[in-house]
Amino acid sequence: MNNRIGFIDFLRGFALFGILAVNLPYFSKPMYLVASLGENSNLLDSIGSWIVAFLFESKFYVLFSFLFGYGFFIQLENSPETSSGNVYFRRIFGLGILGILHGIFLFIGDILLSYAILGTVLWFLRNKNSSWLLKFSLFCIILAAFCRIGMSLAEGEIKSQLEADLPRLLDESRKAYLGGFWESSIQRTKDTILSIPFLVLYQWPSVLSMFALGFYAAKNSVFSNWENTKPGFKKLFPWMLTLGILGNFIYTLHSRHILPENQNVFLKILFAITDTFSAPALTFSYVYLLGNYYHSEKSLADRIWFEVMGKLSLTCYLGESLVCSWIFCGWGLGYFDQVGSYIVLILTVPIWVFFGLFSFIWKRMFSLGPMEWILRSWTYWKAIKIL
Structure with missing residues (x-):
């Protein structure tokens, strides 16, 4: 791809680590236990x-x-073929198929299908101006807050309904994931279907907001010249960092049941709003700090590891799921529901490093990752050269 921005690939490689840290608990134990x-x-x-x-x-x-x-946006700018609706929607369809297969055979929290569905909306935003995109992004994040408020207010009812069936659900989950490949796939399909309301209400509005914001950033070349971008980010950074730290501290206390249970309606609404806005604020802080690091001489020795993973992000994302399933499912090592949260968190590092090494070796021989090659070949309806 022409005019590829190294920092964007660097951020993708970094994001793969964070996504793995969040996903691993859902591989390691019944989804009903995570954050319970x-x-x-x-x-x-x-x-x-x-x-x-x-x-x-x-x-x-x-x-x-x-x-x-x-x-x-970068694809639209650099590839005239991508601006064709047929090509774009073929890519989105292929991404959706990968997401369905991922959700059935590897991971209940697949995001690819959501990206494919919401990516259809993104197509219709391609000609919107910058002001419109910012307003739409803000609208979606406010919608996300209202969705999370609704989920928070309904939480007590959901828990009461789940409580009676929880022992049976946990037993079914353990038996299935410690069974054979097909048993775990059937259970994963059930769990994936059950998780759809959560994905739609909790993630989709925020995802769509970030889609639009990313489109805005690319349209205005935010990361093409860091020295021009840095002053504006620097002014926002103290505010975003403060909101990010305080908001996520509150989120941690609430989501991990350190605060008293059964809060009043006001507190539930406050926690939902705090969660919605503090997570992107801390993400902004990560991007600003990483931007300064990437564009300094300190990063020269190791930026390649993040960048190469970013270029193979689809392969790494699906590959991480395959390795995690093998570690915890019965058709692999069979450690499902036998490893504590601390060890699960530590596992993030060697798995991420493994795919960093894999990406580095693979890119020395091939121009595209295996899953990137499959998706791109499907998109353009021809076998893309990989050497």
């Missing part, structure tokens, strides 16, 4: 869960969504 009151039995595991909540949860799918919108 009874998830952890000791302080070390609780600390691991708190770290994930504070630093990673809700921050990295936001970043990846922003980068998706940014990348979409």
